[in-house]
Amino acid sequence: MTPAIMFVYGFLGAFVVDFEKLYVEIERHSRPSGSAKVYPQHSVLALRFVHSLCGGFLAVAWGESFPQTVPLTFMAVGGAAGLIVDRFGQLIARKF
Numbered sequence: 001m002t003p004a005i006m007f008v009y010g011f012l013g014a015f016v017v018d019f020e021k022l023y024v025e026i027e028r029h030s031r032p033s034g035s036a037k038v039y040p041q042h043s044v045l046a047l048r049f050v051h052s053l054c055g056g057f058l059a060v061a062w063g064e065s066f067p068q069t070v071p072l073t074f075m076a077v078g079g080a081a082g083l084i085v086d087r088f089g090q091l092i093a094r095k096f
Contacts, residue, residue, distance in 0.1 A: 005071075006060045007059060010081070011053065013074065013078030016079060055081035058081050
């Protein structure tokens with residue numbers, strides 16, 4: 001599988017997770033009439049896009065490290081990008 005296809009699967013996995021989080025956030029802050037009180041700002045949407053890019057790059061790194069050809073694995077790595085980056089940050093913080 002080419003790195004470009006691995007990236008797309010990872011990007012889609014992270015995008016689905018971010019889209020679900022956005023949906024839950026809007027539903028939590030919505031009025032009974034259905035219109036949302038809180039709309040995400042452009043910076044929040046940009047950060048979610050960067051998170052999706054990070055998920056794609058992590059999927060490529062995973063695919064280059066482990067010879068996997070299952071697309072679902074790359075989507076799972078992309079979807080878990082936030083957890084992976086958070087855990088890595090905690091590990092680095094302990095070292096210093």
